[in-house]
Amino acid sequence: MSKARTPAPAAPAAEEALAPRRNPDLVGHGEAERLLLEAWNSGRLPHAWLIGGTPGIGKATLAFRFARFVLAQEQAGDSLFGGAAPVTSLHIGPDHPVFRRVASGGHADMLTIERQRDEKKGRLKRDIAVDDVRKIGPFLRRTSAEGGWRVAVIDGADRMNLSGLNAILKILEEPPPGALLLLVSDNPGGMLPTIRSRCRKLTLKPLAEETVIDLLGQHRPDIAADDRPALARLSEGSVGRAIDLADAGGLALYREMIGLLSDLPRLDIVAAHAFGDKLTRKQDDGMFETATELLVWWLARFARSLARGSWPAEVVPGEAALMTRLANAPNPNVRSLERWVEVWEKVQRLFARAESANLDRKQVVLNALSALETAAA
Numbered sequence: 001m002s003k004a005r006t007p008a009p010a011a012p013a014a015e016e017a018l019a020p021r022r023n024p025d026l027v028g029h030g031e032a033e034r035l036l037l038e039a040w041n042s043g044r045l046p047h048a049w050l051i052g053g054t055p056g057i058g059k060a061t062l063a064f065r066f067a068r069f070v071l072a073q074e075q076a077g078d079s080l081f082g083g084a085a086p087v088t089s090l091h092i093g094p095d096h097p098v099f100r101r102v103a104s105g106g107h108a109d110m111l112t113i114e115r116q117r118d119e120k121k122g123r124l125k126r127d128i129a130v131d132d133v134r135k136i137g138p139f140l141r142r143t144s145a146e147g148g149w150r151v152a153v154i155d156g157a158d159r160m161n162l163s164g165l166n167a168i169l170k171i172l173e174e175p176p177p178g179a180l181l182l183l184v185s186d187n188p189g190g191m192l193p194t195i196r197s198r199c200r201k202l203t204l205k206p207l208a209e210e211t212v213i214d215l216l217g218q219h220r221p222d223i224a225a226d227d228r229p230a231l232a233r234l235s236e237g238s239v240g241r242a243i244d245l246a247d248a249g250g251l252a253l254y255r256e257m258i259g260l261l262s263d264l265p266r267l268d269i270v271a272a273h274a275f276g277d278k279l280t281r282k283q284d285d286g287m288f289e290t291a292t293e294l295l296v297w298w299l300a301r302f303a304r305s306l307a308r309g310s311w312p313a314e315v316v317p318g319e320a321a322l323m324t325r326l327a328n329a330p331n332p333n334v335r336s337l338e339r340w341v342e343v344w345e346k347v348q349r350l351f352a353r354a355e356s357a358n359l360d361r362k363q364v365v366l367n368a369l370s371a372l373e374t375a376a377a
Contacts, residue, residue, distance in 0.1 A: 018219055018239070020060035020155070021112070022103045024094050027215060028207040029058055033090050035202060036066050040073075041086045046200040047175040050157070052188035053204035056240020060155045062204065063182040064102065065090050067110055067151045070180060072098040108145035111136060114155040128156060133164035137171050140179035150179050157183035158190050165192050172198040206237020215239045220246065227251055233315045234294075248290045255316050257295060260369070262322050265376035272369050276362040288361050292351045295368065299344040302326070306337040326376050343375045 026033060032051075039045050049066075051059045069090040092099050101107040113132050115124045136152045144150050154160070160168065171181065172195060183199060185191060207215075212232035216223055216239065223231065223246050230251055235242035245251060260271055279288045302323055305311050311320045327336050347368045354364040 018061075018243070020064045021105070023061050023064070024091065024099065026058060026061055026065050026090070028211045029062060029204055032062060032202055032204055033065075036062075036090060037087060039200070040070075045180070047179055048172055048181040048183065048199040049202055050183045050185060050188050050191070050196060050199035051202045051204065052185050054206055054236070054238055055186045056235070056238035056242075056244070057204055057206055058239075059184045059186075059204055060153075063153050063155070063184050065092075067153055067180070067182060068092040068096075068098055068102050070149050070151055071102070071107060071109060071146075072096060073148075109148065109150050111139045111150075111152045112155065113152065115159055126159070127161050128154070128159045128164060130161060130163040130167065133160055133167045136181070137167065140171060140181070141176045144178060148178065150176075151182070152180070153182045153184065155184045157185040158187045165195060169195055169198075207239060208237065209233060212237060212239050212242055216242060216246075219243075230315050233313060245290070248286055250290050250294060251316075253287070253291045254294050254298075257291065257298070258316055258319060258322065261298075261372065262318055264322075264326060264373060267369055267373040272366060273362075275369075276365040279365055280361040288365075292354075292365075292368075296344070296348055296351065299340065299347060303337065303341050303344050306340060339375050343371055346371050 036049075049063075051063055053059050069087075069092055072092045073087070094100070094103075098107065102110055105112065113128060113136060115126075115128050116132070117123070118125045133154070136154075140150050140152055142150070154168075157168075168181075168183075169192065171179075175181075181199075183191075183195075188196060188201065188203070209229070209232045212235060213228045216228045216231065217225070219239075220243060227246070228242075231242040231246055234245060234251065234254060256275065260268065260275055263271070279291050281287075301312060305323060306327055311323050314320055326340070350364055350368055350371075353359060354361060
């Protein structure tokens with residue numbers, strides 16, 4: 001997610017601490033760690049793992065944690081088939097030489113593939129370059145510099161194009177001995193079935209709300225304590241998204257958006273125009289993207305709540321009353337659900353077209369709000 005404002009002074013240090021290759025801690029994923037340890041201790045470690053889950057919950061942190069563990073075990077003299085005695089933790093401390101070399105990107109037996117930064121646009125490129133992916137095969141097939149494993153991590157594996165995916169498939173079809181490939185993906189289902197079938201799948205669950213609140217307090221004390229529960233709820237178990245939203249002013253935008261929707265079924269036109277002006281004042285500050293993502297998220301949340309027949313815990317005060325009014329009754333009916341699912345789909349398409357066809361952004365916002373007004377009438 002793009003960031004709309006300069007982070008507070010505490011943010012850079014926090015981002016450094018949370019960067020997967022430099023983060024020694026893994027919170028909330030004890031079961032995933034147990035499964036990796038079980039595979040290691042069995043002496044039959046799968047050569048490829050597909051680590052999936054929603055963005056910002058710790059998938060890459062787990063991948064680097066496991067990579068450090070494997071490389072450190074080799075340094076300690078354990079065989080390629082697991083240690084002599086069962087190991088009970090993947091933790092490798094920051095003072096360990098393997099940790100330092102992985103953190104700096106200087107370990108000869110580890111390769112990290114990820115999206116590169118587009119310096120002209122000032123953001124990450126859309127896809128992982130296929131030439132970078134093709135480095136993995138020769139790397140995994142060469143002799144280990146330290147006589148142990150060679151480990152490759154693809155952070156954002158769902159960002160590979162078809163050529164990149166085919167290059168990975170060739171490796172998976174004939175995996176070299178002593179090679180470990182860790183694929184980190186926000187959307188494992190979108191990858192080639194032939195790749196998924198050749199990997200051991202490990203799906204991480206979103207973090208508990210209390211865990212996100214604690215992590216925000218630990219790593220971003222500059223975020224007001226009263227805002228942390230709302231950000232945790234808004235991020236749905238993703239500390240990475242919670243931090244992005246905090247830096248982008250997402251919570252303030254969300255409060256403003258709920259306030260605007262609270263006027264439905266009659267939309268305050270003056271307020272709607274002011275909101276549209278605010279989102280489109282600067283084309284490159286990310287505010288439009290943040291607000292439109294939040295509106296689509298809220299509509300999906302509302303539709304799911306209609307299907308369940310109950311409202312979720314509020315992110316900000318007034319949401320439950322708004323949902324009740326828009327549903328026309330405390331116990332929503334099928335007709336109401338269908339209407340709001342259609343609105344959600346329409347708004348999604350509208351925002352997607354704004355991006356692809358370079359439409360007038362303010363008019364797109366007004367059209368989306370008008371769609372909500374019509375549905376609420």
